[in-house]
Amino acid sequence: MIELKNVTKKYGDFTAVDDISFIVAKGEVCVLIGPSGCGKSTTLKMINRMLEPNNGEIFVNARNVADFKPELLRRQIGYVIQYIGLFPHMTVSANIGIVPRLLSWNREIIEKRVDELLNLIGLDPAKYSEKYPHELSGGEAQRIGVARAIAADPPILLMDEPFGAVDPLNREILQTEFIKIQKKLKKTVLFVTHDLDEAIRIADRILILGDGRIVQNDTPENILARPVNKFVHDFVGADRALKRLSRFSVGSVMRKPKSVKISDDIRKAVENAKGKPNSRFLWVLNKDDKLLGWINTRSVKANQPVENAITRLQHTSMAVREESTLKEALSRMLGEGVKVVPVINGNLKVVGEISLLDIEKVTEEVTDKWLD
Ligand SMILES: Nc1ncnc2c1ncn2[C@@H]1O[C@H](COP(=O)(O)OP(=O)(O)O)[C@@H](O)[C@H]1O
Numbered sequence: 001m002i003e004l005k006n007v008t009k010k011y012g013d014f015t016a017v018d019d020i021s022f023i024v025a026k027g028e029v030c031v032l033i034g035p036s037g038c039g040k041s042t043t044l045k046m047i048n049r050m051l052e053p054n055n056g057e058i059f060v061n062a063r064n065v066a067d068f069k070p071e072l073l074r075r076q077i078g079y080v081i082q083y084i085g086l087f088p089h090m091t092v093s094a095n096i097g098i099v100p101r102l103l104s105w106n107r108e109i110i111e112k113r114v115d116e117l118l119n120l121i122g123l124d125p126a127k128y129s130e131k132y133p134h135e136l137s138g139g140e141a142q143r144i145g146v147a148r149a150i151a152a153d154p155p156i157l158l159m160d161e162p163f164g165a166v167d168p169l170n171r172e173i174l175q176t177e178f179i180k181i182q183k184k185l186k187k188t189v190l191f192v193t194h195d196l197d198e199a200i201r202i203a204d205r206i207l208i209l210g211d212g213r214i215v216q217n218d219t220p221e222n223i224l225a226r227p228v229n230k231f232v233h234d235f236v237g238a239d240r241a242l243k244r245l246s247r248f249s250v251g252s253v254m255r256k257p258k259s260v261k262i263s264d265d266i267r268k269a270v271e272n273a274k275g276k277p278n279s280r281f282l283w284v285l286n287k288d289d290k291l292l293g294w295i296n297t298r299s300v301k302a303n304q305p306v307e308n309a310i311t312r313l314q315h316t317s318m319a320v321r322e323e324s325t326l327k328e329a330l331s332r333m334l335g336e337g338v339k340v341v342p343v344i345n346g347n348l349k350v351v352g353e354i355s356l357l358d359i360e361k362v363t364e365e366v367t368d369k370w371l372d
């Protein structure tokens, strides 16, 4: 856990961080976001005592950081920055092993740990451990930076725009990997960015900073739905309702699918649909619940088998996965020009359906209070 209590930092007469208080709970990813110069890096550097506050107190796992020797404190706190500064004359494996060596770990244990970390970040140890930093791409170097920061398994991770210098495509890949690794390791993370999309993707909690003060401390869903003032409103942007959709999974919103089996009698199918809302179209499934197509219950003639009435389709062209986001489901609907799509699980079985109306209900939670 990280806790800041009324922390202020001045550079001469200029107050860079102004009386801020917040808590990052154990295992949580808290993203500190705000415009350039608002005091994000200054806040981070006070936590591992690269800077000292003028006022206030900082606690890491309930201990005041002022009571630690800075070097000892930093070994318990992983720190990742934008240009990670790998040592150019040291191999990847030597770079990753720096802190474990400082902690006098046994050599074999360090080697094992380095291999384990390279595997964790998706780089083959056989291929990468003896490389030098100049032989790495920007994205690879950044991954090594993350591996180095967590080498000695520190409970706390401070990350200052760690993916800021990587191109957008690789940045997204790194974010996805980070989310995956964090699920496994459950570090307490304070992550600085000025990229709102990045914050929305990775954060459990977002702290919006403006001019050295905390303007809103909330979940990503609430920040997007209910900005506390015009500053936050303008910062999160006009498309916040759309951005917010990426925080909800299809599985959390979907309904039971309205479907028939290919072997069913058509009359039974149409009777089943009668009187139910949105039941003009039924998904047609095989015996394993896999999607074969759909039928329009209004245009089918009685007495014909489903087989003859079906419009066949590829599940890949229409269905969305239950772990997809509502944003992805919406773009699927817009792309296919349909108001309802089937939802499949990892085994390609149809487990639900989701409609434009279901998505609209979520977007309606967004208030327009700060529009002018
Ligand atoms: N060593 C310093 N001396 C004087 N001013 C500084 C120093 N470091 C940062 N600042 C100023 O403090 C403010 C906050 O800086 P910083 O925490 O680096 O912002 P951010 O990381 O949010 O971009 C900025 O206005 C910056 O110019």
Ligand SMILES: [Mg+2]
Pocket (backbone or CB within 6 Å): 040, 041, 042
């Ligand atoms: Mg900064």
